[in-house]
Amino acid sequence: MPTKETGGCLCKATRYEVAGKQEFTIQCYCRDCQQISGGGNLPLYVINRDDFTITGPLKKHARKSDSGNDLELQFCGECGSPICNTNSLLPDKVFIMAGSLDDPSIFSTNNKVYETSRQPWDKS
Ligand SMILES: [Zn+2]
Ligand SMILES: [Zn+2]
Numbered sequence: 089m090p091t092k093e094t095g096g097c098l099c100k101a102t103r104y105e106v107a108g109k110q111e112f113t114i115q116c117y118c119r120d121c122q123q124i125s126g127g128g129n130l131p132l133y134v135i136n137r138d139d140f141t142i143t144g145p146l147k148k149h150a151r152k153s154d155s156g157n158d159l160e161l162q163f164c165g166e167c168g169s170p171i172c173n174t175n176s177l178l179p180d181k182v183f184i185m186a187g188s189l190d191d192p193s194i195f196s197t198n199n200k201v202y203e204t205s206r207q208p209w210d211k212s
Contacts, residue, residue: 093133095171095189097164102144102171104184106135111181113195117210118202120153124161124170124185128210131186132173133195140182142171153177 096103111134121130145165153159158176163169173183186195 093189093191093194095184097144097167097169097171097188099164099167099169101166102142102146102164102169104140104142104171106139106184107141108136108139110135112199113186113197114183114199114201115197116201117204117206119205120151120159121202122205122207124173128207131195131197132183133186133189134178134181134183137174137180137182140172140184146171 093106094104095106113131113133115129115131117129122128124130142162146162147165149161149163151159151161153175155177160174161170162172162174164171169188170185171188172185175181175183186192189195
């Protein structure tokens with residue numbers, strides 16, 4: 089079975105391919121992920137950077153995490169959909185927003201992080 093996942097943004101101008109398997113998954117409830125998603129948390133599908141090919145009018149937003157790591161959010165410059173994050177703590181990984189996958193049903197996780205920032209209305 090070939091393991092090639094694809095995904096992209098809302099307007100379809102930005103598209104990506106993942107040539108390998110997922111490394112791990114997390115569901116993150118931190119404030120950054122709430123602001124990126126506009127919701128309660130971000131489900132993240134984590135892959136090796138070498139397996140990731142992305143095309144489109146991508147924009148990037150760089151910032152520092154609370155712990156001082158360099159984070160970079162990548163989003164579609166056309167429609168603004170968040171696509172993925174990178175983190176200097178794990179420089180060879182890409183954290184894909186699982187909802188951007190063409191088949192988001194492949195995502196599952198038991199790995200919930202930053203639950204201290206979880207909102208009371210976010211029961212997922
Ligand atoms: Zn777009
Ligand atoms: Zn987070």
